Amino acid sequence: MRRLFRKGGSFMGGKIQDISTMQDVLHESMTGLWIIEIEEGCNSRMFADETMLDLLGLTEEASPEECYEHWYRNIDKEYYPVVNSCVDNMIRQGRAEVQYPWQHPVFGRIYIRCGGVAERISEKILRLRGYHQNVTDTIVMRREKEKLEELNEEIVGSLHNLFFAVYRIDMESNSVRAIRVPEDVEEISEEEFSYDLFWDDFARKTLHPSWYEDMKRELSLQHFRELIVEGYDRYTIEGYRKINGEYHYISCNVYFGGKKNWAILALQDTHEQKKREEESRSALKEAYELAQNANKAKSDFLSKMSHDIRTPLNAVIGMTELARLHMDDKERLLYDLEQIGVSSQLLLSLVNEVLDMSKIESGKFELNNSDFNLHELLEEVICLMRTQAEEKKQIFHVSMDELKHERVIGDRARLSQIFLNIMSNACKYTPEGGEIFISVSELSSGNSRLGRYRFVFRDTGIGMSEEYLQHIFEPFSRANDSRISKISGTGLGMGITKNLVQMMGGEIRVESRIGEGSCFTVILELRLQEEKAEEVPELRIQDVDCRGIHILLAEDNELNREIAASLLEVTGACVETAENGKEALEMFRASQPGYYQIIFMDIQMPVMNGYEAVEAIRRLERADASEVVIVAMTANAFAEDVIKSLQAGMNEHLAKPIQPGRMAEVLAKRVLHKM
Structure with a gap:
């Protein structure tokens, strides 16, 4: 037991x-x-x-x-x-x-x-x-059984969603049973019936007459047996069937099962899919053609840009070498430096145009509005262009007598860019001795807070063809004209101009005839200033007295570091330099609190970039870590770059190339007012 x-x-x-x-x-x-x-x-x-x-x-x-x-x-x-x-x-x-x-x-x-x-x-x-x-x-x-039942339900449901008709064909008895019947067929029996009857009585009524015989042959039992012998598990053929009164593309899918003695015939409506495929093919073809055209335009643009960038760059390099050779000839040295400055500005304008178009196309371009005097702005632009015009003995005619409101609010820099782009083209494409007419008038706006202005720029230049006028505002476009082959240009200026005008809510029109000249008309609405803005003279770097002030300058590029340090030393400040963000952080950490009054910080540096360095400085547990003035000094010059600098903990933003006047303003605002 x-x-x-x-x-x-x-x-x-x-x-x-x-x-x-x-x-x-x-x-x-x-x-x-x-x-x-x-x-x-x-x-x-x-x-x-x-x-x-x-x-x-x-x-x-x-x-x-x-x-x-x-x-x-x-x-x-x-x-x-x-x-x-x-x-x-x-x-x-x-x-x-x-x-x-x-x-x-x-x-x-x-x-x-x-x-x-x-x-x-x-x-x-x-x-x-x-x-x-x-x-x-x-x-x-039990769970496996439940899963199989669920899977079976899903398969059946999927069949019903995917196929509008499903039949089981018994190849031994030449019979067929309808598993799912098309909505437009009511007389098919739920019991098994002859496969021959299926074709002669039902399929003939719905299949397209021109496809009927081919589909009957392809879906015959004899063909099924041949396919099975060849090793096929499935087979598909397409045809036309009438659905809801119109013929649709259908896919007839055959699946062989068991001991290859039966088959499943499932009919799928692929009409919309075929239409989408056709539309996709057309769209792809169109996109391919557009891409080819864009690639050609950009290839042409890069070829022209290579020439246009090399021209001022060669001048900078060449005149720099000449300046070295004329160090003892002050007059010749000043001339060489002036030419270097002119070429540098041309090179900068080329780069800016490319960057502007990139920003506009990406939707990240923003306008920066401020108060300014419209009459003074026009005078400045015209003054800049007169020098260029005088070299070609061109005559300027200016009319600005009809301005009632001169003090306006808008993006001064971009408005100046619009005028310069149009006037520069007028000078470039007008022969020596030609004339350029500029007229500005104020129109009725119907709003006491808005001024509506019309700017007309007309020249007696070479003009443009009707064909090219259709493309003048497209990026990278330049007229295929031997008369302008030696004139520098990116083909971006007019595209940028139109986008800027549209962003300001204005409109731009152009009229031109070959040999008779061109006329550009710009109409803009600008907000009017309510009170007279106090005019502040531009501050010069040599007028700023920073004696006794210690400045930390972080810049990885040796030449840029030397230039920035020299400008700052003009003020009498004591300038100490670092080659990367980490070195700047360590120098600040090692200094006594209050030793540095201001830090100029480049952004893109090795070891530790400017953002990381500033965030690390702000986290230091010392009294001046949160108070010291830090200025971003970077080529990242767009509006979002300014915001990113401020978010990182910087107080000001200086865009490269550094403008001495702007540097002087920062020193006066952030350092001297505390002294």
């Missing part, structure tokens, strides 16, 4: 009767028996038979307390409430059953069905008796 339960190393034969035969059956069904005793003031105990020990993954040496702790600890934590509720039900109702996941030390996560009865032994002892069965296989099989 085999005793069922044990306590420690000794079996509890008196607790349960001899049921060894039944125990063998339970063992085969992976069902163990247990007794749990819950006693006040003591750890709970579990007495398990051999099968129960196997199911728990324990040996006979485990004590009842260890057995209980092992069982309870490995219950899935989310199921503790469920198991505890089952115990409560055993106590209240006498018996209960529960199912829960359990973590087996060897097999991992398994599923357990557990049930039992409860009895009160004494006031302090409650005894539970029950079974513990591994039902993992049953649970897994």
Whole structure:
């Protein structure tokens, strides 16, 4: 006789009767028996038979307390409430059953069905008796079945969504059964019927007459058998079928199954897909042609830009070398320097035009409005252009008598750029001795806060053809004209001009005839100033007195560092330099608080860039870390770059190339006013 339960190393034969035969059956069904005793003031105990020990993954040496702790600890934590509720039900109702996941030390996560009865032994002892069965296989099989049923439903649903008709064809009996019937066909039987009848009675009514015979042959049982012999598992043919009164492209998809004695025929409406593919092909073709044209335009542009950039660059290099040769001839040296300055400005304007067009095309271009005098702005632009015009003996005619409101609000720099682009072209394309007419008039705006202005620029130049006038405002465009082949230009100026005018809410028109000249008309509305703005003379760097001030300059480029340091030293300041952001950080960290009054910080530097250096300085735990003035000194000159500098902790932003007047303003504003 085999005793069922044990306590420690000794079996509890008196607790349960001899049921060894039944125990063998339970063992085969992976069902163990247990007794749990819950006693006040003591750890709970579990007495398990051999099968129960196997199911728990324990040996006979485990004590009842260890057995209980092992069982309870490995219950899935989310199921503790469920198991505890089952115990409560055993106590209240006498018996209960529960199912829960359990973590087996060897097999991992398994599923357990557990049930039992409860009895009160004494006031302090409650005894539970029950079974513990591994039902993992049953649970897994049920879940797999549920998944297969769900998958089957999804497949059927997908078939219904993907195909408007589905048929099962029995190739041995030459019969067909409709799984899904087209909405426009009502008379097809739900039972099996002849595949020949399917073609002669149903398919003939809906398939396009010119496709019927070919499709009947391609989808015949004889052809199916040939395909199977050749090793095909599926086959597709396209045709035309009438759907909702019009013929649509359809795809007939055949899938061979079983022992290749049956097939699934699924019909799919691909009309919209075919239309989209055709539209996509047309769009791709159009995009390809546009890309080819754009590439050609950009190739032409790069070729011209190479020439136009090299011209002033060669002048800078050449005149620099000449300046070295004429160091003792002050007059000749000044001339060489002036020519270097002119060429540098031309080179800068070429670069700016390319950058402007890039910003405009990306949608990141912003206008910066300020107060200015329109009459003075026009005078400045005309003054700049007179020098160029005088070299070609051109005559300027200017009329600005009809301006009622001169003090306006707008983007002064960009408005000047518009005028310079148009007037520069007028000078470039007008022969020697020609005339250029500029007239400015104020029109009625109908709004007391707005001024409406018309700017007309007319010349007696070479003019443009009707064909080129259609493309004059396109990027990279230049007239294919031998008369202008030696005139420098990017082909971007007029494109930028039109975009700027449109961004300001204005309009631009052009009229021209070959040999008679061109006329550009710009109409803009500008806000009027309410009060007279106080005129402040431009501050010069040599007028700023920074004696006794210590400046830290961080710049990785040796030449730029020398230029910036020289400008700052003109003010009498003590300038110390760093070659990267990390070096600047260490110099500031090593200095006494308040030693540096201002830091000029380049942005793009090796080791540590300007943003990182400024953020590190601001984080230092010293009194002047948050107070010291830091100025971004960078070629990143767009509006978002200014914002990014301020967000990093900088106080001001200087765009390269550095303008001495702007540097003087920063020193006066940020340093001298504190002295």
